[in-house]
Amino acid sequence: MAEPLVLGIETSCDETGVALVRGNELLVDAVASSMEEHARYGGIIPEVASRAHLEAMIPTIQKALGDADVDLSEIDAVAVTAGPGLVGPLTIGASAAKALSIGLNKPLYGVNHVIGHACVDQLVDGPLPERAMALVVSGGHSSLLMVDDIATDVTELGSTLDDAAGEAFDKVGRLLGLPYPGGPHVDRLAREGDPTAIRFPRGLTAAKDQAKHAYDFSFSGLKTAVARWVEARTDAGQAIPVHDVAASFAEAVADVLTAKTIAACHKHGVDTLVIGGGFSANSQLREMAAKRCAEAGIDLRIPPIRYCTDNGAMIAALGSAVVRAGVAPSSLDIPVDSSMPLTTITV
Amino acid sequence: MSGATGEQGDITTSEVVTLELPDAEATRALGAALAGELRAGDLVILTGDLGAGKTTLTQGIGATLRVRGQVASPTFIVAREHPPLPRADGTSGPGLVHVDAYRLGGLSELDALDLDSSLADTVTVVEWGRGLAEALADDRLEIDLERPRGAPSFDPGAAMEEDPEAGTRTATIRAVGQRWAGIDLGALLG
Secondary structure, eight states: OOOOEEEEEEOSSSEEEEEEEETTEEEEEEEEEOHHHHHHHTSOOHHHHHHHHHHHHHHHHHHHHHHHTOOGGGOOEEEEEEESSOHHHHHHHHHHHHHHHHHHTOOEEEEEHHHHHHHTHHHHHOSOOSSEEEEEESSSOEEEEEEEETTTEEEEEEEBSSOOHHHHHHHHHHHTTOOSSHHHHHHHHHTTSOTTSSOOOOTTOSGGGHHHHTTOBOOHHHHHHHHHHHHHHHHTTOOOOHHHHHHHHHHHHHHHHHHHHHHHHHHTTOOEEEEESGGGGOHHHHHHHHHHHHHHTOEEEOOOHHHHSSOHHHHHHHHHHHHHTTOOOBOTTOOOOTTOOTTOOBO | OOSSOOOTTOOBOSOOEEEEEOSHHHHHHHHHHHHTTOOTTOEEEEEOOTTSSHHHHHHHHHHHHTBSSOOOOOTTTSEEEEOBOOOTTSOOOOEEEEEEOTTOSOOSOGGGGOOSSOGGGEEEEEETOTTTGGGGOSSEEEEEEEOOOSOTTOOTTSOOOSOTTOSOEEEEEEEESGGGTTOOHHHHHO
16 A cells, blocks of 8 residues: 655745655655745744745645645645744644645644654655664754654754854854855855864863753854954954854854764764754755764765755655654644744654 | 833833843843742843843743743744743743844834734843834833953964853843832842
């Protein structure tokens, strides 16, 4: 018998994503983004995002179905992001999913966005091994997850205590006078700079932090260090070597992310690492992770960037995994949860 | 009521309190002490440069209020809601709404934030809110955080290994509105 066909809907932030997955096979992945509208405001405005989702929802569903040549009646289950994310956008996705579930009389699965970022790798690299590590890094998240079963058993080993990695990049972009979102600009500058020019601090890596925060991240102090370094140079009447500042900053972020993640792999006897989330596009993170994983004998899996940013495929993939694992469907009155804990895979 | 025009409802009702915060722990402790006085419906406006300790202070508030989730930077999602955790006696206090207004053009309508929580039921902390968030409430605490400018030991081109959070912050706290009348912040925080 064919595996169930799962429709996934993602609306946690500014991308409206709709995808169809059967087993670990992606049939279609349609995305509408309101990023350009947000760039005008210099950031994501929740109300603007909500309105954009509302406008994009039905066209995006229709596009996905049309491109895959699938009729709604063929769908076996509907998966939707239940959190974490922005309440308004999440509510729009959940409402659409509930309507489809009722209309089609098919089960609904409310799933976790962050765990979806790890699960999407199964569509690209095949099933995850029995135990894998997942580093999910984006503008809104920086979390280290131990995945014993993507559908039923995920442990949060650590998360950022202050700024997410991508957010720290955006703030350093702001400090360097770059347009929003600053992250990709900082990455671009960093590629032409000397990553050893300035030794910026590595947050939560001191011996005293090992007991409580071995796998937590902190990028706020690093951001402050960059700000103060730039101020000192400015006050001294000297030019800011933006390429070297960007490269040294990016080096500090990549160093901490990879060092802690690989330490966690060793500690828990894990030999597969998935990196997901939009920040996995970062050049220095990719390079350093590849190098350090090769040295450590860890199999590194980073999906192509279009699956690392927010998309429907990640939600359909996780929906497919939970359906196949026999997890009970969600009730039709599930609430969305803007701060959904990362150990909650389905609601 | 908007703007600091000195009209009714925009009256400083306690003496301005200035505190020295030698490290991040002291900033967190200030938040924790303030939270002991905060109740549902209160508004706190935080002002200060990147790295001044706005989120650190809010972490202290969250710890005392006992709310769910890590109090981290709300910059990316603009506003983060922390529902209250039940206390040992089964009751619960106010939740926390933590807002970064840096990118917002105006906050005359909090509807733009699309929040689940009603501000009347939560403590609302707005970072980068000066000039925007005053319109939300006649009663509020305004806290300015100032950090030292420049690197602790600046040597052009050299390494920077020192703790970037080092250096004493200065907090200036101003209570506005009838809510704070007769409350001696200096004594509470001293």
